[in-house]
Structures are given as C-alpha cells and as structure tokens.
Amino acid sequence: MARKTDAVTELRRGAFELALLAYLNKEADFGGAIIDGLEEATAGGFTITEGALYPALGRLEKKGYLQPDMRKEIEGRKARKYYSLTTDGKERLKELKNAWLPLVEGMNILFGDDNNE
Amino acid sequence: MSEIDNYLKQVRKGMRFVSGSNKTSFCNELGAQFEHRGSLPQEKPVALGKAMRQVYGIGMFYRIILIITAFPLGVLSTPMIGSWFPGVPINLFLLLSLMWVFLAAYFGGRWSGLFTGISAAVPRVIALIIFTIGLDFINQFFDSFEVSEGDLGLVLITSLLLPIVGFFAGGRIRRPD
Incomplete structure (x- = not known):
C-alpha cells in the first residue's frame, strides 16, 4: 500500500525511473554497481539504496523496459544479473526525456538568479 | 551462518x-551484490523482501488456491441457499x-483478482440462471418458493x-510506488 510521502521524495521518485533508464542506456550494469555508478554519474545527485533500486529494476523488467542477462564473470563467484534497455525501454527513455528537459529548462528560468544561492 | 546468509x-x-524461483533469483542477485560491495544492503531484510513481493506478487500455487477457495465462498453467498438453509449467513x-x-x-x-472474482461469481450466476429459468420446476419440490426480481437483480x-x-483493485493496489 502506498505510504504518505513528502514533495522531495515525490520529486526524487519521479526522476528515478528516468535516471535509471538513462544510466542503463549507456551500458548494461548489475545491481550493486548501479548504486555506485548512478551516484558517480550524477555527481552525487542520486544516492539510492537497495530498497529503492531492486523494486524499481523489478518493475521496469516486468514492464518490458529492461532485459536481464546473467553473466558469470569471476569463477567461484555468483553470476551477476546485468540489466540493459530493450527497444521499449529506449522508447520509454525518449518519452520521459522529452517531458523532463523542457521542465528543467522552465524551472531553471523560473528560479533565475536563485540558482546561484 | 554467515552475515549474508542470515540476511x-x-x-x-x-x-x-512468492514463487521459489523468484526468491532464489533475487537472493542470488543480492548475494552477487554483497560479493561486489562487501557490505550488506542498508534496508531491513524483511522490508526489502516485502517490497520485492509487491513487485513479483505471490506464486502461482497460492493464486490458484485463492481462486479455488473463492468458489465455495461464492456458493455459500448465494441468496437461494439462504432460502433453503436460513441458518447460512449469506451476507457474511x-x-x-x-x-x-x-x-x-x-x-x-489484477489478473489474480479477476479470476478469483470470476470463481466467486460463477456459482452465483449459475444459481441465478437456474432460479430464473427453472422456478416452476423447483416449485414442484419446494412449494411456493419465490424469488423476487429485485433479489435476482x-x-x-x-x-x-x-x-x-478484483481486476481494478489489483491494478490500483499493486500499482508501483
């Protein structure tokens, strides 16, 4: 059941799907590495935990936006589940990006000089 | 038992x-992450498991159990049963x-909700058809048995x-956060 959330959480949640799709569009990656990679790629803008990441990956996979691929890279270690974007995933990314960019530009104009504060 | 095994x-x-294959698949994924990062996830394990149950849903076996058990509940909720056996709390x-x-x-x-709903509705609809078509026949055995149009409706x-x-609730309740 959905919990009550504040506006900041809502904002982050809304952007999370886009961030995840954009990150995985660059290269396929697995759970643990996505947490570190996303944080690095967004210069600390997206700090996520497993509790947010795995359910999101699961939902995107169920929707057909992500394609999992099991790879055993190191002998004696567990196989890693790499996620990459499907064609539908790329379409979804395009759709979200088209909605996101004008929004950010508009908000930046709205904030104006406040951006430097 | 090691830290990760316990987690x-x-x-x-x-x-x-949740189905065994989904449980194993997710636990293997977490295990691989532990090997990579060397630390346990920050979330409480049970909470993480529950969040994943929201994604996967319950296993097929449990879905079928819910569908099958809905049928007798539907039978016992048929108003006509209450006419023959007044002690049966049909509304309950x-x-x-x-x-x-x-x-x-x-x-x-949503599909599980739909099929469970159909399973509960089928005996009620069958009873409805029987009592609509065969009321005269039934009254040969049960004298002066009456069902009003309002009841049937x-x-x-x-x-x-x-x-x-079931269908719409399934879509709403399990909608992603």
Whole structure:
C-alpha cells in the first residue's frame, strides 16, 4: 500500500525511473554497481539504496523496459544479473526525456538568479 | 551462518508466498551484490523482501488456491441457499468473498483478482440462471418458493461486481510506488 510521502521524495521518485533508464542506456550494469555508478554519474545527485533500486529494476523488467542477462564473470563467484534497455525501454527513455528537459529548462528560468544561492 | 546468509534468510521471510524461483533469483542477485560491495544492503531484510513481493506478487500455487477457495465462498453467498438453509449467513459469505477477491488482487495483481472474482461469481450466476429459468420446476419440490426480481437483480449486480472489483483493485493496489 502506498505510504504518505513528502514533495522531495515525490520529486526524487519521479526522476528515478528516468535516471535509471538513462544510466542503463549507456551500458548494461548489475545491481550493486548501479548504486555506485548512478551516484558517480550524477555527481552525487542520486544516492539510492537497495530498497529503492531492486523494486524499481523489478518493475521496469516486468514492464518490458529492461532485459536481464546473467553473466558469470569471476569463477567461484555468483553470476551477476546485468540489466540493459530493450527497444521499449529506449522508447520509454525518449518519452520521459522529452517531458523532463523542457521542465528543467522552465524551472531553471523560473528560479533565475536563485540558482546561484 | 554467515552475515549474508542470515540476511538472505530474512529477505526470504519477507518474500513469503512468492514463487521459489523468484526468491532464489533475487537472493542470488543480492548475494552477487554483497560479493561486489562487501557490505550488506542498508534496508531491513524483511522490508526489502516485502517490497520485492509487491513487485513479483505471490506464486502461482497460492493464486490458484485463492481462486479455488473463492468458489465455495461464492456458493455459500448465494441468496437461494439462504432460502433453503436460513441458518447460512449469506451476507457474511458475500463479504468474505469480496475480501477474498481483494486479498487475491493485493497479493496477486489484477489478473489474480479477476479470476478469483470470476470463481466467486460463477456459482452465483449459475444459481441465478437456474432460479430464473427453472422456478416452476423447483416449485414442484419446494412449494411456493419465490424469488423476487429485485433479489435476482441484486445477485446479478453483486456477481458481476466481484470480478470487476478484483481486476481494478489489483491494478490500483499493486500499482508501483
């Protein structure tokens, strides 16, 4: 059941799907590495935990936006589940990006000089 | 038992009723992450397991159990049963059928809700057809048995509502956060 959330959480949640799709569009990656990679790629803008990441990956996979691929890279270690974007995933990314960019530009104009504060 | 094994055991507990293959797949994924990062996830394991149960839903076995058990609940909620056996609390069984449908929708999603609703509605619709078509025949055995049009309409509406509610509730309740 959905919990009550504040506006900041809502904002982050809304952007999370886009961030995840954009990150995985660059290269396929697995759970643990996505947490570190996303944080690095967004210069600390997206700090996520497993509790947010795995359910999101699961939902995107169920929707057909992500394609999992099991790879055993190191002998004696567990196989890693790499996620990459499907064609539908790329379409979804395009759709979200088209909605996101004008929004950010508009908000930046709205904030104006406040951006430097 | 190592730290990660203990954590994964708790995750599995949170994923109760999820199919074994999904549980194993997710625990392997977490295990691989532990090997990579060298630290346990920050979340409480049971909470993480429950979050994943929301994604996967309950296993097929449990969905089928819910669908099958909805049928007798539907039978016992038929108003005509109450006419023959006044002791049967048909409204209570109708309420239970509805709760069963919600349960299936919550844990299994919209298709599970739909099929559980259909399973509960089928005996009610069969009873409706029998009592509409065969009332004269039935009255050969049960003297002066009467069912008003209002009763029949009510049975039809509530029967149709069960699968509809299951389908839409499943879509709403299990909608991603």
